[in-house]
Every structure is written in structure tokens, then in C-alpha cells.
Amino acid sequence: xxxxxxxxxxxxxxxxxxxxxxxxxxxxxxxxxxxxxxxxxxxxxxxxxxxxxxxxxxxxxxxxxxxxxxxxxxxxxxxxxxxxxxxxxxxxxxxxxxxxxxxxxxxxxxxxxxxxxxxxxxxxxxxxxxxxxxxxxxxxxxxxxxxxxxxxxxxxxxxxxxxxxxxxxxxxxxxxxxxxxxxxxxxxxxxxxxxxxxxxxxxxxxxxxxxxx
Numbered sequence: 001x002x003x004x005x006x007x008x009x010x011x012x013x014x015x016x017x018x019x020x021x022x023x024x025x026x027x028x029x030x031x032x033x034x035x036x037x038x039x040x041x042x043x044x045x046x047x048x049x050x051x052x053x054x055x056x057x058x059x060x061x062x063x064x065x066x067x068x069x070x071x072x073x074x075x076x077x078x079x080x081x082x083x084x085x086x087x088x089x090x091x092x093x094x095x096x097x098x099x100x101x102x103x104x105x106x107x108x109x110x111x112x113x114x115x116x117x118x119x120x121x122x123x124x125x126x127x128x129x130x131x132x133x134x135x136x137x138x139x140x141x142x143x144x145x146x147x148x149x150x151x152x153x154x155x156x157x158x159x160x161x162x163x164x165x166x167x168x169x170x171x172x173x174x175x176x177x178x179x180x181x182x183x184x185x186x187x188x189x190x191x192x193x194x195x196x197x198x199x200x201x202x203x204x205x206x207x208x209x210x211x212x213x
Contacts, residue, residue: 011036055166058186064160066122066150069135076160079148080185084208085118086200087181089161089174091125092137097176097194099140106141108197115208119147124161124174126154166190182207 013036020037022028063075079085088105090098105119121138123129134149152160161169164179164187180189180203188207191199 054189055187058182058184058188059163061181061185061187062159062163064152064156066152067131068148068150069131069138071131076152077185079120079150080118080181081183083116083118083183084204085120085181085185086204087120087122087164087179088177089124089164090121091123091174092129092133093125100194101176102137102141104197104200105147106138106144108200109144109147110142113201113204115204117146117204117208119144121147121149122160123149123151124157124172126151126157163187164190180207 019028019033023030023033061076061080063077065073066076066079067073068079080087086105086108088101090101092098102121105121108117109119121134123134129151131151134151135143138147138149158169158171161174165175165177176193176195178191178195178200179187180191182188189203191203
């Protein structure tokens with residue numbers, strides 16, 4: 001047909017590369033980029049969509065004393081230094097969510113991965129949990145060198161809980177969040193409650209430099 005019909009439409013395109021960079025190196029036509037880049041909408045990769053919230057700026061961990069399952073006294077900062085560390089709050093007398101939390105950490109600690117990670121379970125029951133009970137609790141799920149457990153001093157429990165959870169908390173309570181620290185012992189992410197194993201693996205990759213996104 002020789003009849004001309006007007007057409008009004010919009011073209012939506014997507015690229016995982018920056019068109020301006022490609023055009024600057026001659027790998028994309030500059031005139032075509034000019035026509036396409038009318039409105040730009042950056043879209044983060046799906047692997048970056050981890051439930052919870054990033055901590056900005058990262059918060060240095062307080063140097064609170066902890067006693068681990070070998071009776072060694074060290075600061076929280078010292079236990080977190082050197083590699084990405086995931087922290088959970090628990091107590092051995094908890095029969096509801098804590099067993100699932102322990103199993104999660106034991107399972108992930110036993111996995112081989114390119115990015116090394118450390119796992120730290122901290123008891124909030126300073127009167128009921130001693131190093132022997134903590135060690136026995138870990139043994140129920142499977143001991144692993146990268147999975148540590150420790151108990152703070154009684155006077156520091158509330159301060160530690162408030163730092164990890166980002167605000168005032170009811171004494172003697174804990175949630176099922178996991179708290180991610182970078183190799184400089186800085187809190188960088190608080191997960192939502194009950195994070196899954198894939199979510200935690202994604203966080204390890206992100207904060208250990210294994211995810212270039």
C-alpha cells in the first residue's frame with residue numbers, strides 16, 4: 001500500500017553495559033546512542049536484591065570483651081577482624097528459633113567457597129550460658145573451625161544488642177536477623193528476620209569482593 005499512516009510509540013531498550021563508554025571506544029554508534037538515551041533508568045542486578053538493609057556508613061564494632069568456647073577472652077573487634085563475618089544472637093536454652101539458627105550457621109560454615117567467611121554466634125544469656133554449654137550447643141549441629149561461639153559480659157549485653165539491631169531493644173530478647181561485618185570489623189548489613197542460605201551467600205560475595213556489582 002502507498003498510504004502513509006502516522007505512528008506514535010516508544011522504544012524501551014536495555015543494556016548491561018554503559019553505552020557512553022562503548023561509544024567512546026567506537027563499539028557503539030554515537031548517533032544511535034543519542035536517539036536511545038532519552039531517559040535512563042538504572043536497574044540494579046537481581047543478585048543485589050538481598051532483603052534487609054545496608055548500614056551506611058559502615059559502623060565500627062565496639063571493642064566489647066567476649067569469652068569463647070576455649071575460655072579465651074578477646075574483644076568483639078578482634079574476633080571480627082580479617083574477613084567477612086556473619087553474627088547472630090542466640091542462647092542455648094532457646095527451643096524455638098535458635099536451633100534453626102544454629103543449623104543454618106553450621107551448614108554454611110561447612111561449605112567451601114572462594115570467599116572465606118567466619119560465623120559467630122553470641123549468647124545473650126550470660127548467666128545460663130558458659131563456654132561448655134555453648135560448645136555442646138554447637139556440637140548438636142556440627143562443629144567447624146570457622147564457626148565461633150562466645151558470650152559477652154553481663155553488663156554489655158544490652159549495649160551489644162542495641163548496636164547490632166540498630167536501636168533500643170527489650171532486655172533478654174533477640175531476633176533472627178544476621179549481622180554482616182566486613183574485614184575491618186565494621187557492621188555493613190542487617191538482614192531481615194530468618195534470612196535464607198542463598199541470601200547469606202550473596203552477602204558474603206558482596207562484602208568479600210566476590211561480587212563485582
